[in-house]
Amino acid sequence: MTLRLLLLLPFCLAALAAEPDWPKIQAETLKHFQALIRMDTSDPPGNESEAANYVRQVLEAEGIPVKTFTKVPNRPNLVARLKGNGSKRPILIVGHTDVVNIDPSKWKEHGPFSADRAGGYIYGRGTVDDKDNLVSCLMTMVTLKRLGVILDRDVIFLAEAAEEGNSSIGAGFIADEHWAEIDAEFCLAEGGGAMRRGGKLISVNIMTSEKIPARAVLKTSGTAGHGSVPRLDNAIARLSSAVEKAANWQPPMKLNDTTRTYFERLATVSGPEQAARYNGLANPDRSAAIQEYMRANEPAHYSMLRTSISPTIFHAGYRNNVIPAAAEATLDIRALPGEDLDAFFAELKRKIGDDQVEIQRQPLGRPASPVSRLDTEMFKTLEAMQRKHYPGAVTLPSMLTGATDMSYFRAKGMQCYGVGPLLDVEELEKGYGAHSDQERILEDELYRFLRFQYDAVVAVSAHN
Numbered sequence: 535m536t537l538r539l540l541l542l543l544p545f546c547l548a549a550l551a552a553e554p555d556w557p558k559i560q561a562e563t564l565k566h567f568q569a570l571i572r573m574d575t576s577d578p579p580g581n582e583s584e585a586a587n588y589v590r591q592v593l594e595a596e597g598i599p600v601k602t603f604t605k606v607p608n609r610p611n612l613v614a615r616l617k618g619n620g621s622k623r624p625i626l627i628v629g630h631t632d633v634v635n636i637d638p639s640k641w642k643e644h645g646p647f648s649a650d651r652a653g654g655y656i657y658g659r660g661t662v663d664d665k666d667n668l669v670s671c672l673m674t675m676v677t678l679k680r681l682g683v684i685l686d687r688d689v690i691f692l693a694e695a696a697e698e699g700n701s702s703i704g705a706g707f708i709a710d711e712h713w714a715e716i717d718a719e720f721c722l723a724e725g726g727g728a729m730r731r732g733g734k735l736i737s738v739n740i741m742t743s744e745k746i747p748a749r750a751v752l753k754t755s756g757t758a759g760h761g762s763v764p765r766l767d768n769a770i771a772r773l774s775s776a777v778e779k780a781a782n783w784q785p786p787m788k789l790n791d792t793t794r795t796y797f798e799r800l801a802t803v804s805g806p807e808q809a810a811r812y813n814g815l816a817n818p819d820r821s822a823a824i825q826e827y828m829r830a831n832e833p834a835h836y837s838m839l840r841t842s843i844s845p846t847i848f849h850a851g852y853r854n855n856v857i858p859a860a861a862e863a864t865l866d867i868r869a870l871p872g873e874d875l876d877a878f879f880a881e882l883k884r885k886i887g888d889d890q891v892e893i894q895r896q897p898l899g900r901p902a903s904p905v906s907r908l909d910t911e912m913f914k915t916l917e918a919m920q921r922k923h924y925p926g927a928v929t930l931p932s933m934l935t936g937a938t939d940m941s942y943f944r945a946k947g948m949q950c951y952g953v954g955p956l957l958d959v960e961e962l963e964k965g966y967g968a969h970s971d972q973e974r975i976l977e978d979e980l981y982r983f984l985r986f987q988y989d990a991v992v993a994v995s996a997h998n
């Protein structure tokens with residue numbers, strides 16, 4: 535061994551930091567996870583401070599500095615940072631401390647804040663949304679610190695409040711007013727996860743994009759009068775016709791990098807008929823028929839193809855013998871990333887074809903955010919970690935038809951990827967998914983996810 539190599543050795547050893555003592559870390563993960571599940575952070579009202587304080591104490595006990603940023607009392611956002619040497623831009627890992635509300639009558643054997651362990655599961659609100667990500671981020675920070683992993687980039691942990699109800703005091707607040715605290719090249723947050731069907735591992739979904747909530751209200755007016763005297767300008771009839779035209783309009787299909795890759799790879803783990811459909815989407819001869827099939831049978835996939843329109847609220851009338859002077863309906867429009875909304879609404883107006891129908895655009899539900907790229911070091915690392923931790927599956931970049939807090943970060947250029955633990959798809963039918971009547975997680979899958987996330991963070995951040 536040359537002198538040069540000898541001199542380098544200590545750095546290499548530090549860089550290759552010992553493999554974590556997983557049994558010990560899992561025991562700690564369980565302790566923290568159960569403690570966090572037992573805190574009622576139902577949103578509203580949230581009251582996330584108890585959970586944030588708990589996370590702070592665990593981090594500070596390891597010597598990791600913590601800051602909090604609070605817009606509304608009792609609802610703090612927490613940021614912790616492990617410093618790197620600055621040769622690469624930071625990575626941000628995110629979990630939210632609040633959980634969605636519960637209906638106590640729906641929780642059968644195990645209470646919503648029990649964190650009971652039974653049959654391999656841990657029960658409670660937040661077990662899959664999002665205290666799983668929260669505790670995984672926490673233990674990633676703790677483990678990196680303890681092992682003294684030398685970092686090329688800062689690793690930043692954001693434990694955000696209010697994800698379920700009001701991002702303007704959580705992610706939106708941090709993005710708008712404290713951006714420097716979380717500015718990073720990459721982020722990992724909720725919104726993805728491995729999928730298993732019938733006990734067979736199918737995919738690891740990495741959420742790389744989401745649709746943009748771009749709602750609109752249609753308004754009509756007409757002559758009010760007695761219901762016994764029909765009028766041609768009846769506001770309800772006019773509105774009904776407009777709503778029907780809007781709902782039946784099929785904006786053009788537009789695939790992006792994520793959805794194109796999603797369907798290509800999904801085909802490789804699907805039966806022959808399904809595979810032929812997914813592969814045929816881009817074929818001009820077959821595409822229309824396939825889209826119609828999806829419209830009827832795979833509505834979530836259909837929504838990934840285009841900007842979508844769902845009428846959701848209809849307000850009109852108050853007495854059975856009075857023609858009302860006005861009527862209005864809400865359209866829940868979910869735009870594809872990159873959609874030209876001015877052009878979209880101009881076309882909607884043309885489709886409705888009635889000057890007496892006013893289209894009132896609502897403010898965007900979340901910022902318009904671009905698709906995160908598939909050619910980044912982060913995405914490629916997640917693919918490698920899928921092969922290591924979920925062998926036999928395929929990595930599926932996915933577009934969420936809903937919306938998440940990642941849109942605030944993507945809108946500012948951060949490349950964000952949604953990750954999460956394995957979920958058996960049957961869990962949704964049984965009523966145990968995120969926002970379901972009950973919620974639970976397979977304990978071993980929480981630990982597998984932690985190892986997946988930790989390894990991914992080390993792979994893109996550790997100095998070597």
Ligand SMILES: [Zn+2]
Binds near residue numbers: 630664697
């Ligand atoms: Zn969530």
